Amino acid sequence: MLLYQFQKGTNPRRVIIYLNEKGIDVPRYELDYAGGEHKSPEYLAINPSGRAPTLVTDEGMSITDSAAIVEYLEDLHPEKSMIGVDAISRAKIRSLERLGTDLVARSQLWLWNITRSFPAMEPSPSLKVASKILVYVTEILDVLxxxxxxxxxxxxxxxxxxxCTVFPIFQTCRERFELPFGSAHPRLDLWYKNFRQRPSAEY
Structure with missing residues (x-):
């Protein structure tokens, strides 16, 4: 088994934080994003999307979605469940996880337009577009x-x-881009600050 990761990437961090919280040791390979290794023919043969993370299982299967990787590992390591122990808790946790996944997607679109750090994703960032997207980001933050x-x-x-799903987008926005993401939501702000103190959250 081998996890291809980019340690500071939002989606890979979902898996990294999960592994740290569970205490699961998986061999890892840090992709050289700055050098474009994630777009190399060798990596594209493993993950055609050219993104991280990818988990290559012992059977040689490539799992290329961070949520799917977490669920696969949870199936292998069901002790101290992080997905829920019964139908009600699983429904609650999965609904929040999926809401978090939606938050990540919307927030990434916002980041692509409010910064100039993602030219491959958005070659012409627009603050006007970012302002519109922020409405939909805030909608989810309000629910959380x-x-x-x-x-x-x-x-x-x-x-x-x-x-594990929601924290990385807060960390990306606040630490990598110094944006006050979620700071207008006092309960989430406190949650983030407390979770940031956990060893699993360290870069």
Whole structure:
């Protein structure tokens, strides 16, 4: 088994943080994004999208979606479940995880337009477009703010795959691009600051 990752990438971090929280040791290979290794013929043969992460299983199968990688590993390591222990908890956690996945997608579109750091994704960034997208980003942040309530973590009193999904986009925006992402949402702001202190969140 081998995980191809880009340590600072939002989607790879979902898997990295999950592995750290679960205490699962998987061999890893850090892709040289700056050098374009993720677009090399060798990597494209493994993951045609040319993105990270990719988990190559012991059977030689390439899993190229971060959520699918987490679910696959959770199936292999069901102890101390991070997806839920019964139908109700699984439904709650998965709904939050999927909401988080939607947040990541919308927020990445926003980042592509509010910064000039992603020319391959958006060669002509537009602050006007970014402003429109932010409305849809805020829509999800509002839901998460209401859902978390006084919980320490998004789904309750312990970390789940929902935290592993949502935290990386906060970290990307705040640490890599110094943007006040979610700062207008006090419960999420506190959740982020507390989760950031966990060893799993370190770069």
């Amino acid at each position: 703010e209401a859902t978390i309530g006084d919980n320490e973590f998004l789904a309750g009193d312990r970390p789940t795959v929902a935290d």
